[in-house]
Amino acid sequence: MRIWVARPEPGATRTGAALTARGHAPLVAPVLVVRPTGAAPPDGPFDGVLLTSANAVPEPREAASLRGLPVFAVGARTAALAAEAGLGPVREGPGDAAGLAALAAGLLPPGARLLHRAGAERKREPEATLSAAGFRIATVVAYAAEALPALPDAADGALASGQLDAALHYSRRSAAVALALADAAGHGGAFRALKHYCLSVDVAAPLEAVGVPIHFVAARPREADLLDALTPSRT
Secondary structure, three states, rough: EEEEOOOOOOOOHHHHHHHHOOEEEOOOOOOOOEEOOOOOOOOOOOOOOEEOHHHHHHHHHHHHHHOOOOOOOOOHHHHHHHHHOOOOOOOEEEHHHHHHHHHHHOOOOOOOOOEEEOOOOOOOOHHHHHHHOOEEEEEEEEEEEEEEEOHHHHHHHHHHHHHOEEEOOOHHHHHHHHHHHHEEEEEEOHHOEEEEEEOOOOHHHHHHHHOOOOOOOOOOOOHHHHHHHOOOOOO
């Protein structure tokens, strides 16, 4: 299959390699650029750290002040990167923010103060559940995902010429931006004709809201489940 990978780097290239290994033809053309903000965290002390994205894992210089604290990572990739940065002990969540909240709440006492390294655009969880349970959440906006002003040239050409079969969507934001940029470039019909594979119900929501047919939604927010669902390549 010829598959558009619209997620930002560094994950996009990694996904492209995984698709190639499975016999597919990836088009790695991110619609978001992730940049660290460099924002200083709130003053400590903290009883633990929440990481709701691999993009939130601090650089080694920033990580030094957090070493020794328990880290609650949303999923396997985030947990692995946190461990590589020297953080830990690291606890791996099930891949979604609600599950991460349950993990932290089950291991720390109410009243514990947690540093949440978050993105500029974030959902209510895990903060809402943890705050309601008596935890104190201090948030630092560690990164921002900026939308490209126009469709990447490679994606523009592929949609215009009908050279794509499917698109992979890893976040609500990247799915919405991919749709908006395709529409703006005059390729809304071609975009809607693709098979859309989404990492979760939440990721699929902005597409379903405007009637884009969804081919597959992973039951668990894990990349392996998403890739396993792809139609086997005949090449």
